Every structure is written in C-alpha cells, then in structure tokens.
Amino acid sequence: MRIATILLVALVWLSASLTTTAAPVENVLLVSWDGLRWQELFGGADARLLTPEAKANENAAEVKEEFWADSPEARREILLPWFWGTLAKEGQVYGHAESGSPSVVTNGLNFSYPGYSEILTGSVDPKIDSNAKKNNVNVTVLEWLNQQPGFEGSVAAFASWDVFPYIINAERSGIPVNAGWMPLTVSNDPEHLRFLNQISDETPHYWGGIRFDFTTFHGAVEYVKARKPRLLYVAFGETDDWAHDKRYDMYLASARRTDDYVRRLWELLQSMPQYAGKTALVMTTDHGRGDTIDDWTGHGAKVVGSERIWMALYGAGIPAKGLVKNAPTTQAQVAATVAHLLGKDFLQANPEAAAPVKP
Numbered sequence: 001m002r003i004a005t006i007l008l009v010a011l012v013w014l015s016a017s018l019t020t021t022a023a024p025v026e027n028v029l030l031v032s033w034d035g036l037r038w039q040e041l042f043g044g045a046d047a048r049l050l051t052p053e054a055k056a057n058e059n060a061a062e063v064k065e066e067f068w069a070d071s072p073e074a075r076r077e078i079l080l081p082w083f084w085g086t087l088a089k090e091g092q093v094y095g096h097a098e099s100g101s102p103s104v105v106t107n108g109l110n111f112s113y114p115g116y117s118e119i120l121t122g123s124v125d126p127k128i129d130s131n132a133k134k135n136n137v138n139v140t141v142l143e144w145l146n147q148q149p150g151f152e153g154s155v156a157a158f159a160s161w162d163v164f165p166y167i168i169n170a171e172r173s174g175i176p177v178n179a180g181w182m183p184l185t186v187s188n189d190p191e192h193l194r195f196l197n198q199i200s201d202e203t204p205h206y207w208g209g210i211r212f213d214f215t216t217f218h219g220a221v222e223y224v225k226a227r228k229p230r231l232l233y234v235a236f237g238e239t240d241d242w243a244h245d246k247r248y249d250m251y252l253a254s255a256r257r258t259d260d261y262v263r264r265l266w267e268l269l270q271s272m273p274q275y276a277g278k279t280a281l282v283m284t285t286d287h288g289r290g291d292t293i294d295d296w297t298g299h300g301a302k303v304v305g306s307e308r309i310w311m312a313l314y315g316a317g318i319p320a321k322g323l324v325k326n327a328p329t330t331q332a333q334v335a336a337t338v339a340h341l342l343g344k345d346f347l348q349a350n351p352e353a354a355a356p357v358k359p
C-alpha cells in the first residue's frame with residue numbers, strides 16, 4: 001500500500017473509534033432521593049396504599065384523585081412528569097427487574113449511611129453498620145475527584161440530612177458539604193440568601209437533624225450560580241422521612257416536588273455556558289423499602305425487598321435507551337460511573353470499587 005492509502009485507512013479507523021467511544025463530559029450532577037421505592041418510580045402511586053384501610057393518608061380519596069390512573073405508565077408520569085416525560089425518553093433508566101435489569105444494594109443492611117457510602121465509595125465497608133455521625137474512613141469519588149487536576153475546589157455537596165458531612169468526611173476531604181440545618185453561605189445575591197436562611201429556619205424542625213428539601217434545592221441553585229462546580233452532589237431526603245411517618249400522601253407529594261427540583265436544576269445548568277451540552281446527570285437512591293401495606297414504611301436487613309433500588313443516567317454522553325433491558329446493576333457501580341463519565345478511572349483510587357455502568 002502507498003503511504004497515502006495507509007494514512008487514509010488510519011484516519012478512517014481513528015474517526016470510527018472516536019465515534020464509538022463516548023467522549024467524557026466536563027461536569028456531573030449526582031442526585032439521590034432517600035428511600036424512593038422502585039415500586040413508585042416504575043409504577044406511580046401504589047393502589048394498596050391509597051385505600052383507607054392502609055391508614056397511610058390523611059384523606060385517601062383525595063390522594064387517589066390526584067395521583068391515580070389506570071396504567072402504571074400513566075401513573076408514573078403523573079407522579080414524576082420530568083423523569084418519565086424527559087429523562088427516560090432521552091436517557092437511561094436501570095432497576096426494572098421485570099425487564100432483566102434489577103438494581104440492588106450490596107451492603108446487606110439497606111439503610112442510609114451504608115447505602116450512601118456504597119454509592120460514593122463504590123464498595124462495601126462492613127464496619128459501617130449504623131447511621132452514627134462518624135467520619136467515613138473510606139475515600140469517596142467526590143474526595144478523589146477533588147484531588148484530580150482540573151477538579152480542585154470544584155466539587156460540592158448539598159444534603160438535607162445532617163450526617164452527610166461525616167459520610168463525605170468533609171473534615172479530611174475539604175469538600176464543602178452543606179447539610180441539615182446549617183445555614184446556606186454561598187450566593188451572588190446576599191439579600192436572597194438571607195431570606196432563604198430566614199424562611200428555612202422558621203419552618204418546623206420536624207425531623208431533628210433533617211431539613212426540608214426546599215432549602216437543599218435552593219442552596220444548590222445559589223451555589224451553582226456563584227461557584228459553578230464541575231461535580232455537584234445533591235442529596236434529597238424527604239421521601240424517606242414521610243414514608244417512616246406513614247404519610248403516603250406526603251411521600252408522593254415530596255417525590256413529585258423532587259422531580260421538579262431536578263428538572264429546575266437541570267434547566268439551570270443547561271442555561272449556563274459551562275454546563276450546556278457538557279453535563280451528565282446520575283441519579284439513584286440509598287435503599288428500597290418494604291413491599292407490603294405493613295412494611296412499606298421501613299427498610300433494612302430484615303425488610304424483604306428493601307435491597308432493590310433504581311438508577312438513571314441522562315445528558316451529554318448518555319445515548320437514549322429509555323428503560324434499559326437485561327442490564328443488572330448494583331449500588332456500588334455509581335461511584336465509578338460518575339468518574340467514568342468524567343473520563344476518569346475510579347478503580348485507580350479504590351481497586352475494590354465496582355466497575356462503572358458504561359452507558
């Protein structure tokens with residue numbers, strides 16, 4: 001072959017390999033919804049919990065009127081209109097076991113601290129067996145990326161639950177973690193920030209160390225506008241707390257509100273040149289819950305089925321596959337997936353981490 005022919009073949013091969021390997025994105029938004037069941041994610045409101053007998057609603061008839069439709073597809077769109085109307089159509093959803101894609105927690109405990117540690121570190125530390133406020137000895141993907149060139153000081157977290165500074169080990173990692181009832185401190189608009197802190201503080205401190213999600217959402221919005229982090233983690237909490245309180249009406253309302261918070265965060269990012277077309281969204285939950293009218297409120301090692309979770313990928317670098325079939329996933333894959341989307345290999349930091357989900 002003449003040199004020109006060899007060059008041409010090489011060029012064709014190079015461009016083909018470039019188009020089949022997704023280019024890394026520049027930013028990732030990682031979102032978790034505490035304890036939102038796969039049952040509601042894939043099927044919308046659960047008929048068994050909308051009856052007066054379930055004693056899960058202040059007014060079962062009104063709740064049914066608001067959230068019911070005959071098919072699971074219609075019900076889930078009523079509950080999570082952005083997730084099913086936009087994300088699922090243009091992105092990827094994992095966790096539908098009936099389609100051969102179960103998504104599971106592997107820590108065996110099915111409650112929050114072990115779940116968030118599995119999500120963020122990519123592996124299971126059996127010594128993490130409570131929700132106690134103890135600094136995580138394991139390095140999260142947030143901490144590791146924060147040390148990589150181009151990411152320094154560009155990682156942040158907002159969370160409703162006040163244990164997150166320990167899960168992320170804010171002290172050692174240096175990652176700003178705004179959580180629980182901590183005041184918001186970053187905004188381009190000090191007057192707006194002052195008002196947000198005032199109304200947040202004036203809401204009932206209903207669950208002790210857990211604030212309502214609206215503060216977490218607005219804090220994240222202000223932080224994005226002011227600091228433009230390349231990796232932002234937002235951990236919503238209310239779905240879990242309303243479920244523990246046996247308030248299915250509030251659980252559903254909270255899920256729908258969170259869906260809208262994620263839409264608004266995503267649309268804000270797409271309105272900013274740093275993020276538009278260069279950002280991926282990774283979304284999941286820390287655990288499932290029980291599947292019966294008696295145990296849907298709870299979760300844990302002894303609650304059957306509460307190891308079942310879901311995850312979703314959306315945005316730049318994520319081909320539209322909708323409900324992904326025959327692709328089992330685990331909670332431990334989330335950490336390496338976040339790094340992989342950014343063009344990094346998290347297994348270099350934690351060789352025990354589960355492999356990334358390659359979209």
Ligand SMILES: [Zn+2]
Pocket residue numbers: 035112240241244299
């Ligand atoms: Zn819980």
